[in-house]
Amino acid sequence: MEKLRGYFATFTIALGLACIILGIYLLKKRENGRLARRYCQYFFPANGLKMEKVGDYDLDAQLIVVNHQSASDIICLEGDHPLNICWVAKKQLGELPYYGYALKLPEMILIDREDKKGIIQLLKEAKDKLSQKRPIVIFPEGTRGPGKRAFLPFKPGAKILAEKLNLRVQPIVFVNTRKVYDSNPISVKSNVARVVCMPAFTPDFNTNWYEKLEKDMFETYCKHYDELNPNEAINDSTSPSHIESLATATSHSGEESVNNTTENLQVSQTRQNN
DSSP states (O other): OHHHHHHHHHHHHHHHHHHHHHHHHHHTTTGGGHHHHGGGGGHHHHTTOEEEEESOOOTTOSEEEEOOOSHHHHHHHHHHOSSOOEEEEEHHHHTSTTHHHHHHTTTOEEEOTTSTTHHHHHHHHHHHHHHTTOOEEEOTTSSOOOOTTOOOOOOTHHHHHHHHHTOOEEEEEEESHHHHOEETTEEOOOSEEEEEEOOOBOOOTTSOHHHHHHHHHHHHHHHHHHHHOTTSOOOGGGSHHHHHHHHHHHHHHHHHHHHHHHHHHHHHHHHHHO
């Protein structure tokens, strides 16, 4: 039954995406086809699923930091957020047949992670989208996490964006989205997921705000995950302390990446000025 529901959900995504892409093409001059993109909201009732919402979107937030587990994360935010949000995605996704149009037509930010100048491109394009009143949405984990009771360590991209452009940040946590739709293997294992809109804030860049953000988001995630899955035994390997140690282990490499990026930006700007 889980597989059958998963295949039906995949069919509704494929069919819905075709309609949305057509709508974006016809309406792309009106907020990048935002009206068509809102039809994502019908994915959940069409599949007998429920997306609970806790808290509210901060309409003044310029950077939305979101954990990533499933395509349903994107579907939910595209269908529910009131503003013309702009996603940051890897360039390779924009090159995929069919799905790539859903990223290119509404002018999402596509970054080549292998290019050392990718972060410079990200900052340039983010600044342009923000001037169009489009909040930037980024997955700090960089890819889909394992689900269950775990996060992947945060990469420095969101930190660089916030600090270089002085952005107001809203963390948003998705819970159980991998259970309501998993593409590997294809299945639907739960009827209920939850989106938790945490309070927005302007970071104090003289503190370890990004590490604190990662910890706060994970603790919020665990709290709501346990509420939705009370019968699951807590695995010690995915306890907050374990994830915190993972983050600590990668923080030095992350800080080095930020420092190297800053140096590259300064060199690039100097060359442009010359």
